[in-house]
Amino acid sequence: MSFFTLAPVQTMGYNLHHSNVVPQICVLILGAVMSEPKTPTPTPAGDTYKGWVFKWTNYIKGYQRRWFVLSNGLLSYYRTQAEMGHTCRGTINLATATITVDDACNFVISNGGAQTYHLKASCEVERQRWITALELAKAKAARMQAESDDSGDDFSPTSNPVVPGQGGGSQNSEVQSALRTLGSKVEDLSTCNDLISKHGSALQRSLSELDSLRLTGEAGDKIRQVTERATLFRITSNAMINACRDFLTLAQAHSKRWQKALQAEREQRVRLEETLEQLAKQHNHLERAFRGAAQANATTDNKSSTGPGKGEASDEDDDNEFFDAMEEAPEFITVPADPQFHKLESPSELVPLKKRRTRIPDKPNYSLNLWSIMKNCIGKELSKIPMPVNFNEPISMLQRLSEDLEYHELLDKAAKCQSSLEQMCYVAAFSVSSYSTTVHRTGKPFNPLLGETYELDRRRESGYRSLCEQVSHHPPAAAHHVISDRGWTLRQEITVASKFRGKYLSIMPLGTIHAIFEKSNNHYTWKKVTTTVHNIIVGKLWIDQSGEIDVVNHTTGDRCHLKFAPYSYFSRDVARKVTGVVMDKDGKAHYVLSGTWDEKMEFSRVMQSSRGGENGTEGKQKTVYQTLKAREVWRRNPAFTTQ
Template sequence: MKGRGCWESASVRSFCSSRCLNKFKKDDSGDDDDEPASPADKSELHNTIKSLSLKLDDLSTCSDLIAKHGAALQRSLNELDGLKIPYESSEKLKAVNERATLFRITSNAMINACRDFLELAEIHSWKWQRALQYEQEQRVHLEETIEQLAKQHNSLERAFRSAPGRATNPTKSFSEGSLLSSKGEDSEEDEDTEYFDAMEDSTSFITVITEAKEDSRKAEGGTTGSVEWTSSDNVLDGASLVPKSPPKVKRRVRIPDKPNYSLNLWSIMKNCIGRELSKIPMPVNFNEPLSMLQRLTEDLEYHHLLDKAVHCTSSVEQMCLVAAFSVSSYSTTVHRIAKPFNPMLGETFELDRLDDMGLRSLCEQVSHHPPSAAHYVFSKHGWSLWQEITISSKFRGKYLSIMPLGAIHLEFQASGNHYVWRKSTSTVHNIIVGKLWIDQTGDIEIVNHKTKDRCQLKFLPYSYFSKEVARKVTGVVSDSQGKAHYVLSGSWDEQMECAKIVQSSPSSPSSDGKQKTVYQTLPAKLLWKKYPLPENAENMYYFSEMALSLNEHEEGVAPTDSRLRPDQRLMEKGHWDEANTEKQRLEEKQRLSRRRRLEACSRGCGTEEAEKEADVYVPLWFEKRLDPLTGETACMYKGGYWEAKERQDWHMCPNIF
């Protein structure tokens, strides 16, 4: 009986060891199915190798147990063999002994084969890891080299175009509004020059710039009308070259340098693929010390373009300045890859600059999910601007798309001209590998709803290998009859020019059957040119002169003003750890306010209705109205803010900080 009990115990332990080995095999295959090792992630590969090593140790343990239990089983069988048992039972016992020996040999062979396989996999995995690291380093080096070459190529092109020998040549041509040399002594273009469509679903064009003296002879048949510049056209001359008058209030010109904090971007962003980023708590390490309300206000940096547009007697000339203003708002984003603070619900930002800029601006965060801000600007020069912008952002893995939704309205009081347009899409590239950079893409249509004039602008995607000027923008200004009056060209990070069209005619169809329109124009005139960045801007988040002053402390502002936001102020001073703690406190306070609204609403209505009601925030300074031009409901300024500031009566403001 004793021998039989040992045999049964040994059998059970052997069976358990086999089950354990099967479990290890299943776990291993489960890891392969659920968490595949990504060749692009070195850390994941390292973890996989570490996991395989642990499995190897488990297999070694199983091997020792099988050897131990197999030896015990063999001893038990030998003991049974020594007992006096019938011949028939002895034969069966020999058969069991042989099977046990075969099982032990097979198990040992399996364990040895698994060990050899895992050791070989480990050796090759480290080789693959080193090769992958080398390829990643080479790719980053190649990207940096290509970027540097692209910059040098761009600089050489600009230097070549501005060479003294080329200034005397009056005839130049450009496709899609970009300046190219026509066939002449200083041109190497041939008939195979590649042209690209200026705008999707519209006619591409080629423009020939000619001397103003020859216009009256070339404009035949009355097809183009007068070729003389109108009396108000001096407004377009050097529109952006107006020197900025010194402000009556001295503004700050620097902020504390950005600390050098290291942060693994991919460790956070990999969990955000396909999600709405406004719903994901992000540390201030990704931010710049400005809120989205302040970024909206920063669009007014080149407000003088609108001040000049007030004096235009021609609506199409006014449209040129409005188009330049719409493009200028993107010039501050070229180096600004950091994310602005998402404003708290009810947060405001005012810009009271009647003395030096001649305008007053007010923003209010009117929705938190989705994040939406209402903005109203009044200028004493005779124009007003308003908008409600909702930010929609998606992380796509390699890049981040930022899509501002909502219409921008601009109205000139004297003429009644009312312009409406929408913003383009911003894209942040190289989220995973390489240097972060931002691009603006898409089409913008600006419509004057009084005269029906239109401007079609196209932002071309940036490419290292493109023949076009970097960050190029092109466009055409047309009247209500569809007749083109101006061609616009430039780049959204540098400058915009306009050229008056004196004649247009269709060109011969190209090889692909597409029809182009040839525009003969007067020499281009500069509409807008970007101000240079302040000294040491690279250490101050690449802020412009205006951006540096936006978060400067001011007395008398509303208690909900972005300047008073504590986490943003701590970050600006360089205290990022304290800023992250304060940001968490503010976000929790905002969530608590929503829960209180939900509880208050749930007393009088059902759960679903209560949740909807809790998410509906009633703005303090704006109200929802139906926009008759767009047919959309948008928040518009209802008044009262500046009167409250005059009285310093802020009792109605919520406690959000």
Template sequence: MDDAEVSDLDHFKSASESSDEENSSLSPSDRLLTAARNGDKETIKDLTAKHKQGEITLDLNCKGNQKFNKGWTSLHLAAYFGHTEVVKILLENGAGIDFTNPNGDTALHKAAYTGRLDVVRVLLDSGADVTLLNSEGQTPRLCSKTKEISELIVAAEDHDNKEREDQFLSSIRDGKVDHVQELLKKKEKRPNLNCRDAFGNSALHIAAQANQKEIAVLLIQSGLCPDVKNRKEQTPIEFARNNEMKQILGVRPVKEFTLHPHRCEGILLKKSRFLGFKPVFVVLERGVLSYFRNRGDASTGTRRKGMRYLDGTTILLPKKSENNNSEFVLKYSDDIQHTFSTGEGDQEIERQKWLNALKDHINYSTHYMHQGVTQSDDEEVLPLGSLQDTLKTAQALQKLLEKETAGLSITGSTPHPVSSQVVIQQTQKISQMAREMCITFSQCLTLFQQQDEVRALQLKEEMEKSRVLQEALHALATEHHELEQSIAVRKPSTQRYYDTDEDEFYDCDEENLVNNEEFPVHGSFKEDVECMSYKSIQWESPNQSSQSVVEKSKYGRTKLPVPMFDRNDFSVWTILKQCIGKELSKITMPVVFNEPISFLQRITEYMEYSELLENACLCSDPVDRLKYISAFAASAISSNFERLGKPFNPLLGETFEFNRPDLGFKVISEQVSHHPPISAFHVESPNYKFHGSIHPKLKFWGKSVEVNPKGVLTLELPKYGETYTWSNVNCCVHNVIVGKLWVEHYGVQEILNHKTKHKAVLNYKQGGWFGKDLHKVEGYIYNPEKKKVKALYGSWAKELYALNPEDYEDFMKELNSGTSPSHHAKPINGASGGGDGLDDIHGKSPSSYDLQIPGQEVLWAGIPRPDYSQEYFSFTLFSMALNEITEENASQIPPTDSRLRPDIRLLEQGQIDLASAEKNRVEEKQRAARKERRKNKEEWSPLWFTYGINPSTGKEDWLFKGEYWKKDWHKCPDIF
């Protein structure tokens, strides 16, 4: 009850203290309300007596129409003000106990709210409903202000539940089929189907014991498991009296009907970062948690403040103390956490009820989000009971019935007299067989119906998935077409997207792939592949010639065996439009969209500019060390510029070694997990150690695919006792449906020196309209006092500069007074920032952000790619050499090395059909190995890395064991 309501009642208290003459002028209803409020039991007795004698007309459930009692009955007023005797008189004379006021409160709500213990007892003894919710979604127990009243109402709730359960079990025992059906159909006050009697027997035990076959069928169809055991470890089938009941209990419920959790709603306190705990109305329904401002919004579904799918959610409970018995934390599958509290009252009991409901909805959501990952569709569709066994039983009974019927016919036609007793016995036997056969065929029909219902439900779900995705993709394609029709001026359009909830970007998942093939290639797509040419494409040469660089490379070979095929005839749209209704993580992409390199080798490209780390080790100033390390972090992703191919996803246990003493380091990486896909790496050098793990997460935004490379990278400089950590920023591939594909990186990257507390913060800018800030990086190095000590700027695709922050900011202020700094970018190939918009601005070479400020220092300048690079998947010279097998390394690498992977090797050689076949073969081999491990209950354990605590950061990570360089390969698995 709110403060305004209390104020009105206090006003009513003073206003109602009037003379008898004034009261006598009131109507009987108003006199009743006044007497109930004042506790005037004599007046109420007089009014009820006159009403019984017919002298007056009186409605005991009449509601006040004054401002201070509007919508309140006499029982509300008496309960609120604690007049126990008046409450008894009203109830004895037939007053409605569960009438509600405009706020949805009953008399029990009011008595609990004001702490009227005696009144609460009277109302509970009279059968008040303890489950009714008011407009704020609160039961009388939640309104209670005292622990004693709360415990009393809880006891009443438990008593009601026990009474319903006893009534339910009694109806089963007595064979009241209609009553059991009625109880099972109830949405509210439905008995707990898993309830037990005093001996631990379930409802199915009792039905079997009482030989109630029809009720047993009802219970099984409602989801009760026939394998449930009582206290003596007995199942219901052991209570069956005859074969008919045993056959019924042999049927299993369909899984689809056993996982629907009940809707749960109510008020919880949700913790925000700045405002602390605030009340929200929470609704749990079908594995989804939603929260609203109030019950009204929840009932209409409008103005929802937030929602979360609960698949993969973990419930965390703080350590017990006097202050946090009501709190719990939900950690969702994306690692976001929300803290809730049940507030005041009986905290532990209320929290436990929410925890029970949350567990049911988490299991429900997890089941349906991941169904099909570990089981095939056929296993999901078939009922748990064996339809084939039931049919065999029915057929056997039919043959016996035919045999007995034929025997009876022969007996009737024989010339010798047959006693009537024999005929009666045969007839009874035939009748019994006929009944058993009818029951068995009825069971068959039930199983067929269940299977049809599951198939219909699955079809409905698939059609809905298909509809949503078709509409989203159609809208995006239409939007893109309209943008292409515009000439020069383009207005930003509303972004429409379809979120796949961060599906993992890997293509060798579980068994449920599309026909266990690489991809169903049909129609024109297949023809396009067959007529694909390996022509050499003439690209525009950059202004800076790199021919001299190509003639001799310190990394190794300078070209792949053959130029790549022409991708102009292909689009990811060709694949996506065939994937409507399917999960992206379960679609194997055709090999034509790959580049001949493994993701492990792609990680090794971080080390292309390893000399930056050597330069950092030579600096005595921590700021100077950090600026070179920042340049290294930016240079690590420079090879992604114009790289439009998807690297091959490593197989579980796949490794890659890159041992180059001449370059000053050696690298080992391993695929340590497949679901989720995680790649771990370790770099050793005389001057540093660099290690980490990458877990790529994917989002499909309609026109683009965003990859978030989750994982922390750690750099150790033993000479200075320093540890640096950072994470890579997001990568986005644009125009995956139509148009030219292009890549950009964006996000904020923080590089922290854990010893000195210096940190660098780099902002990778998103490209604006007409190419503004495309590929741009800028940021600062901060000292432990958070003061800027160095400015960093440049392009992640080309170079990075350092300058004093004061000089940089002064220059930018002067520049911004005229034109944008991005307009001063100097493209190497002469591409300008104008034209037809961002989609056409990504040039063959990155733009330079050399501001030519006096005093600026070049930290890193990228090595120009050869002019034929785009003929070879836009590889850098470093990338070209990664998959090369030489006489020197062939004898040193293990059999799991990526260079020995046949599908990558065949794609590199231009043999697409063979590469596709090999890709499918090695993935099938991996699935077979996973099935065998599951069958033998074996767990996969990486050979060269272990999951533990990173001593440098104190956080969990994949750490190098140090055994790899012993070159002992006898434990290596056969994965290729």
């Protein structure tokens, strides 16, 4: 980009205080900005935008030159252009991203804290080209996401049903597609209009500053600033013009197509009306011929009495003609059966009995290219990811939620406890037992319909009745309520927040679980921990539970702190380990729990506790508990298998 300087103006004898200088300078500046820039620029191709941008890597290497590609609302980057075919260094979804400008050349793209790109362009003009392209892509991606959310829940008022036999389905869908495309172009025009308004205001402010500028050393900088802002205005105007040109071309092309479709529909309607009229005439002619033939077979006396012309019934007699019903018509007709059925003597043998299956069929093993399906889903929630049905297990999420009651006898025992601290041990063991079936179950339950319910009535053998209902569709949420005849009530509201990180999937259950015991009136609450599914793309799927649970007795103030240790290749502890301490409202420890969330849990009574040495993590002192012999409070039931 070449800029005009003050030197030629001063040699020509102009004075900046003169009233005609500013308009002449503006003419020179606008003439300069109308010429094409000489610096290499990113190349737009349809909805794709590519170019070199400097990306911040770390404090050692600083900004590094990377090849960025903007396509379909996704911004991806590569080290070189050759990597585009096989290796992507990172991708950010612009639908939920925020774009901010730091200074003349720097800008930041952030996606909710999960991903943040600090980028730097070679100049302010190039930075603004990227900002314009990113804002247009963000607006289009947000509209597409909103349309996809609405299409799954609500009925579109513009979609007309196609009546069988009337045709027009393909033309109707073509019209709807054209309307959506035109609507998208209108939104692009609106976005460009906002950008032009913003840049126009900035250019106007710079021109105002230039108009009030006096003869100082800042004159060159101000004129250069006006030139750059005029260039930015030209870039945005070109985008506006291109969008208008695309809109006009689409409107003209589809206008001709719609006129042809309308003319074809009119011609087809005329042909159908003519065909229907011919069929009506043929039907009337055949009906007259049938009546004439029936009368011709009558007796001769009847022929003489009827007189000539009676065989050709007139249209006026059609409404006055009646027919008698058949006398003594049979109620049914018997047909001899196939001889092979004559050997069957018992009536029950005529209806073969269907056998019910005793086990669920094996999961079909289909080869899937998961990376092609999920490469654009990184950072999204689980409810927004189109998962293959092969990943699901043949149950609903409501039924899976009811499986938390498999070890309901822990709550039965807790209801009989005299001590609230001992009762806390059983409640804590129950909160751990709900994860015992997840160690080998990598399938995802099906998402229930809104308002769908699942009832489990086991009052006869176990004394409780459970009812689940799907109370929200976006985001998915379920309500669960259990009433037991053995002195306890359980309820929970559950919704899931999830993130796909590429190699693993994190599932964060939200909501609180409540357990209330009638005899003691103790009210316990706790939450679930994070579930992580590893080896999503490569390797064998496996599940891990990690996090912390605080089981709180709101009646007495007792508390149990449970810790689910995440799996580590370098840890010497047993895998899937769970530890916990039961404390009263004063913080004094009474019981220690230990075990694994997939096998068993034990609890020991604390006799004495003391602070240990400086061997704890992060310099903290470890607490040493002197306990009695451990007692088993829960053990997983053996898995049920069928041959």
